[in-house]
Amino acid sequence: MSRKPEEWELVYVAPGRVEAELVRALLTAAGLAVMLEGEAVGQLYGLHVGPLAQVRVLVPRDKVMEARGLLDARPELDED
DSSP states (O other): OOOOGGGEEEEEEESSHHHHHHHHHHHHHTTOOOEEEEOHHHHHTTOOSSGGGOEEEEEEGGGHHHHHHHHHTSOOOOOO
């Protein structure tokens, strides 16, 4: 299913590719289409932190509320 860029909306900005892939897995497991966008130069140079490593997680505009609900319901990781 191909969609025009204006049909996708940002729901999350991950600090790196690994977290973005985890978020994508969560959303796709719920049946949502997901697109990841990131700076190509970050991947090219192997950057894992900072603005060039960020990955934007987008879903179809009509699924934004569902995606945000799923993301809000995620258990937080305990950093202790």
